[in-house]
Amino acid sequence: MRRALGAALALGLMVAGPASGAETTRTLLAFEDLDGWAEDDHAAALDTFLETCPDLDAPDWRALCAYAQTEGEDHPRRFFELFFRPVLIEDGDPALFTGYFEPELEGSRRRTPRFRHxxxxxxxxxxxxxxxxxRQEIVTTGALDGRGLEIAFVDDPVELFFLQVQGSGRIRLRDGSVIRVGYAGANGHPYRSIGQELVRRGIYERHQVSAQxxxxxxxxxxEAGRELLFHNPSYVFFREVTEVPAHRGPLGAMNRPVTPLRTVAVDPEHVPLGAPVWIEKGGDEPLRRLMVAQDTGSAIKGAQRADIFFGTGAEAGRRAGRLSDPGRMVVLLPIQRAYAQRPEARR
Known part of the structure; x- marks a missing residue:
């Protein structure tokens, strides 16, 4: 799954990426320092970790994965506490949590009066x-018409636009079957936020803008809405994803299904893909949970920047789109790797 942007960032509701230029610091913590650690469902976190850990190449990760597959499920909390240490990685920018989701659209394999997009x-x-x-040239000139490039047709151009923003999704057909589509490339033009454009035109205040x-x-x-969508010149192309059953989550950056509220997208420059990460999210709905770094995103830049996967469909989209919260993210690293992060060990 390659996402164009996180849900809130796609609307232009915040500025992406670190700006401080401060030196990255790494602080070794204890599990007692993690707020809510003892109360989490460590078995659910372990199941998510097992989804991608067989693909990790380093010997220490491979050994941990092998143990988790045979012994870890009996005592999942003990597994994490015995073989990992929490490391707080900071680059001077405050933590920012946003959310993303997998859209689900109504559609058809064939063009009909209703399904024509x-x-x-x-x-x-x-x-x-x-x-x-x-985007405008593709839509208005019919440059792709009649070439057999259509995977499916959907009934709502706005939902199709947001499908392109997310970069993957599902299309539910009239017979109840589902097509899953994933990112296959784009037209090479930069993304421009239509949320920011509505604010610039004075139609809404910044705090009023949401996907809905x-x-x-x-x-x-x-008519004005069609022109607004053209403000974003980027146009995303898809492929049909058949290697993952439709009932499972979409593929993340590790080419494995992601898990709602257990998968987080991170910046791999700071957080290794496949690593467990402890999330302490603030805001109106605080969250304390062990997740796994299984995805990335073009707007996810920085040591404390994370995008939480909320699942599939409209409700997941509403929850993801509201998220823009502070907090703290702590990476769980294999013990030797964690101790090597200490300043004295890095000299």
Whole structure:
């Protein structure tokens, strides 16, 4: 699964990426320092860890994974406490938690009067030329029509737009079956936020903008709404994902299914993919939970930047879209690797 942006970032509700330029620090903690650690469901976290740990290459990670597969499930909390140490990695920027999700659209394999907005495969010329045509040029000129590039057709151009923002999703057909689609490339133009554009035009204040507000405004103003979507020149192409059953989560950056509220997208420059991470999220709905770093995102930059996967469908989208919270993220590293993070060990 390659996501274009996290849900809140996609709307332009915040600035992405570290800006301080401060030196990265690493502080070794104890499990007693983790707020709510004893109360978490460590077995659920271990199941998520086991989804991707067989793909880790380093000998220490491989040994831990082998033990987890044979012995860890009997005492999951003890497994983490025996073989890991918590490390707080900071780069001078405050922690920021956002959310992402997998959209689910209504659709059809064939164009009908209701289902007439195509979900496209990537045309060969888009790979040879970058940037290629803009979103507006693709939609208004029919450059992809009649070429057999349609995976499916959906009934709502706004939902299709948000599917492209997320970079993957599911399309539920009339017979109840499901097509899962994943990111296959883009037209090479930079993403431009339509949420920011609504604010710039004075239509909404910054704090008023959400995914649902944008959806409603575009539907109330069909012509102006169509033009607003063209403000973003980026256009995402998809492939049909058949290697993962439709009932499971989408593929993350490790090419394994991600798990709702147990998978987090991180910046791999600071947090190794596959590592358990302890989340202490503030905001209106505080969260204390052991998750696993199984995904990345183009807007997820910084040692304390994380995007939490909320699941599939409209409710997951609403929850993910509201999230923009402070807190703290602590990485669990194998013991020797953790002690090597200490300043005196790095000299």
């Amino acid at each position: 195509p979900v496209h495969r990537k045309p060969p010329e888009a790979g040879r030329q970058s940037p290629w045509l803009t 507000v944008i959806r409603n405004w575009v539907r109330r103003n069909p």
